[in-house]
Amino acid sequence: xxxxxxxxxxxxxxxxxxxxxxxxxxxxxxxxxxxxxxxxxxxxxxxxxxxxx
Amino acid sequence: xxxxxxxxxxxxxxxxxxxxxxxxxxxxxxxxxxxxxxxxxxxxxxxxxxxxxxxxxxxxxxxxxxxxxxxxxxxxxxxxxxxxxxxxxxxxxxxxxxxxxxxxxxxxxxxxxxxxxxxxxxxxxxxxxxxxxxxxxxxxxxxxxxxxxxxxxxxxxxxxxxxxxxxxxxxxxxxxxxxxxxxxxxxxxxxxxxxxxxxxxxxxxxxxxxxxxxxxxxxxxxxxxxxxxxxxxxxxxxxxxxxxxxxxxxxxxxxxxx
Numbered sequence: 001x002x003x004x005x006x007x008x009x010x011x012x013x014x015x016x017x018x019x020x021x022x023x024x025x026x027x028x029x030x031x032x033x034x035x036x037x038x039x040x041x042x043x044x045x046x047x048x049x050x051x052x053x
Numbered sequence: 054x055x056x057x058x059x060x061x062x063x064x065x066x067x068x069x070x071x072x073x074x075x076x077x078x079x080x081x082x083x084x085x086x087x088x089x090x091x092x093x094x095x096x097x098x099x100x101x102x103x104x105x106x107x108x109x110x111x112x113x114x115x116x117x118x119x120x121x122x123x124x125x126x127x128x129x130x131x132x133x134x135x136x137x138x139x140x141x142x143x144x145x146x147x148x149x150x151x152x153x154x155x156x157x158x159x160x161x162x163x164x165x166x167x168x169x170x171x172x173x174x175x176x177x178x179x180x181x182x183x184x185x186x187x188x189x190x191x192x193x194x195x196x197x198x199x200x201x202x203x204x205x206x207x208x209x210x211x212x213x214x215x216x217x218x219x220x221x222x223x224x225x226x227x228x229x230x231x232x233x234x235x236x237x238x239x240x241x242x243x244x245x246x247x248x249x250x251x252x253x254x255x256x257x258x259x260x261x262x263x264x265x266x267x268x269x270x271x272x273x274x275x276x277x278x279x280x281x282x283x284x285x286x287x288x289x290x291x292x293x294x295x296x297x298x299x300x301x302x303x304x305x306x307x308x309x310x311x
Contacts, residue, residue, distance in 0.1 A: 001076070001081070002080055031092075032099075036096065036100070039092060040096060046204065046205070046207060046279050047175075047245065047273060047279050048179065048271060048272045048282070049202040049282075050243065050245060050247050050271055050282050050284075051245075051246065051247075
């Protein structure tokens with residue numbers, strides 16, 4: 001899978017690495033911005049109140 | 054004949070590269086594992102750090118808005134009575150989710166400052182603003198129990214270090230009009246149903262007469278669990294009107310940017 005990605009990428013090695021870094025950054029950004037908060041909202045909340053909120 | 058065998062092998066190898074289902078599955082599983090670890094790192098550390106900083110900025114901005122004299126701070130003609138200000142003034146009940154006070158706890162860090170909002174709604178207060186006041190309890194400075202709740206993990210985790218409080222630690226509460234100095238006294242652990250910690254005199258029947266002014270902080274216990282609650286109590290030691298400036302011990306913290 002990742003091997004195929006590497007072969008699909010154009011250009012010399014340094015350009016491929018640069019593109020990969022950008023891709024990873026984009027993935028991390030979307031994870032932190034959208035995916036993780038959404039997953040968090042599905043998890044049971046750790047309640048801190050007595051008698052329920 | 055002799056040439057064709059290496060070629061076939063190469064072709065087989067090339068095909069394997071393209072169609073290795075087990076390999077792709079393995080990479081997907083590794084990716085999933087990395088994602089889970091990333092999520093845990095985000096949820097338990099990075100997000101608490103980021104949201105904590107947001108909470109801190111909100112608190113600093115709130116106190117600045119009170120001090121700039123934009124109308125929210127009523128100026129009173131106060132005769133010079135430096136030591137004894139009499140009974141504490143009590144703020145009015147705020148609207149739900151309104152950030153009506155600010156809390157400084159030096160034990161949690163020299164720059165630790167968070168807002169206190171009205172109510173304990175998860176979506177409106179605890180998951181968003183941080184600390185919330187139990188609406189059926191008393192207010193800062195009032196005789197009885199000023200009880201607040203906050204997360205100990207996740208959502209900025211305002212009370213992450215609640216178990217580190219030591220006897221005598223100061224807890225400062227600031228409203229637009231006054232500073233209240235509470236002193237930490239003790240901690241206890243109760244079941245989630247232990248609502249008596251919110252009583253005017255904690256763990257006593259609600260009608261018990263009292264003269265104490267108590268601050269109660271609740272959070273979950275153990276950390277990362279909702280099995281029990283940790284309860285930290287403090288008692289009011291002194292108060293002073295905002296016009297008189299912050300308590301002397303609080304000034305270094307305020308100067309440090311808190």
